Amino acid sequence: MSQSRREFLGAMGAALGLAAYQQGSSRAQPNSTAQIAVQLYSVRDHIQSEHDAVEVFSRLSAMGYRNVETAFWPEGLSVSRVGQLLREAGLEVISAHVELPVGDEREVMLRTAEAYECTRMVWHGWPMDDRYRSNEGVDELTELYNECHEFASQNGLTLYLHNHWWEFEQLPDGSLPYYRLLEGLNTEILFEIDTWWTLVAGLNPATVLKDFGRRAPLLHIKDGAVINTEGPMVAIGTGLQDFPAITSAAAADYWIVEFDSCETDMFEALASSYNYLSELSM
Numbered sequence: 001m002s003q004s005r006r007e008f009l010g011a012m013g014a015a016l017g018l019a020a021y022q023q024g025s026s027r028a029q030p031n032s033t034a035q036i037a038v039q040l041y042s043v044r045d046h047i048q049s050e051h052d053a054v055e056v057f058s059r060l061s062a063m064g065y066r067n068v069e070t071a072f073w074p075e076g077l078s079v080s081r082v083g084q085l086l087r088e089a090g091l092e093v094i095s096a097h098v099e100l101p102v103g104d105e106r107e108v109m110l111r112t113a114e115a116y117e118c119t120r121m122v123w124h125g126w127p128m129d130d131r132y133r134s135n136e137g138v139d140e141l142t143e144l145y146n147e148c149h150e151f152a153s154q155n156g157l158t159l160y161l162h163n164h165w166w167e168f169e170q171l172p173d174g175s176l177p178y179y180r181l182l183e184g185l186n187t188e189i190l191f192e193i194d195t196w197w198t199l200v201a202g203l204n205p206a207t208v209l210k211d212f213g214r215r216a217p218l219l220h221i222k223d224g225a226v227i228n229t230e231g232p233m234v235a236i237g238t239g240l241q242d243f244p245a246i247t248s249a250a251a252a253d254y255w256i257v258e259f260d261s262c263e264t265d266m267f268e269a270l271a272s273s274y275n276y277l278s279e280l281s282m
Contacts, residue, residue: 036277037067037094038270039220039258046266048074053082057089063271064278069218069256070096070116071124083115094254095120095160095192095218100144101151113157120218121152122160122192125167132166132177142184149189160218162192165229168201168208182215191215192256195246196222200229206242206249217253219246221277225263232261236273237280247280255281 038060040047047053060068068091073082086093093116099105100123109121123145131137145161152159167178178191193216195205209216223239224231236257237243247255257273259266 035067035254036065036274036281037069037254037256038065038274039069039071039097039256041071041097042257042259042262042270043266044071047077050077050081050085053077053085054089057085057091059267060270061089061091063267063274065270065274066090067092067094067254069094069122069258070112072097079112079115083117086116093118095122095256097122097124097162099123100148102148106151109152109157110155113155119157120160121157122162122218123148125162125164128164128166132169133171135171135173135175135180138171138177138180139184142181145181145189146186149186153188158188158190160190160192162220163194163197165197165201168198168203179211182212187215190217192218192220193250194220194222194258195241196220196224196233199241200227206245209246209250209252214251216250219250219252219255220258221246221255221273222258222260232263233259233269234263235269235276237276238272243276243280 043056043060046056068086070079070082070093073079083093096112096116096118098109098112098121101109101121113119113121129137129141131141145159149159161181163178167181168176171177171180182191191212193205193209193212195209198205198208209219221236221243223234223236223241223243225234225239227240233239255277257270257277259269262269
């Protein structure tokens with residue numbers, strides 16, 4: 001990594017850290033719609049080319065979205081080009097889903113951060129790691145994540161962990177993997193709590209968010225009509241989730257709307273979700 005790139009990312013990280021400090025740690029919910037974001041994984045099936053990306057980004061911007069979280073792109077679309085297209089559409093990348101920075105993925109993480117002008121790097125956590133099934137395995141993951149944090153931190157980036165349901169399923173001793181991580185990880189490692197998957201795991205998302213506090217500044221906001229791991233999602237506020245309780249319990253900077261799949265038209269659901277969260281944040 002060049003010194004100029006390190007200086008660029010380090011300065012960006014310092015600026016974001018100062019902004020977070022100035023906002024204060026006691027705020028329980030966003031006070032403006034600017035803190036609503038969308039995970040672009042939701043529209044992956046609608047982006048197969050650069051032309052598609054331009055059209056989709058324009059539609060999201062027209063709905064009111066100003067912040068996005070990125071996932072991955074089809075072959076032929078580079079992160080540098082996507083970063084440019086997002087900026088042209090008036091969309092800011094507030095976080096990016098990435099692989100853990102191990103081996104060649106270290107350089108990929110740095111290129112991603114530079115292309116998006118973003119310092120929040122989120123390990124997406126898919127697929128399930130069998131080490132989440134034992135205390136010893138979770139301790140191994142704790143060591144791995146701490147090592148990945150060291151690399152990210154040295155380059156001005158912040159490592160986040162994103163959950164599915166298995167990170168909140170009981171270990172043999174009755175404890176929960178994510179709570180074990182919360183206790184053992186470097187405190188500079190943060191969490192992106194997926195509120196739907198915590199519900200699927202049998203927990204109360206609001207309780208989890210109270211427990212994680214400011215260690216979970218990013219939330220995935222998802223809703224469903226049936227508790228399962230594969231069914232389609234529904235527009236935010238029309239399913240089983242108690243979002244007033246969730247958002248009041250959270251100490252989050254961003255509510256990130258995401259659909260793994262959708263029962264209705266995706267863009268209608270995204271627009272409805274944005275409007276619901278906008279009203280909730282007033």
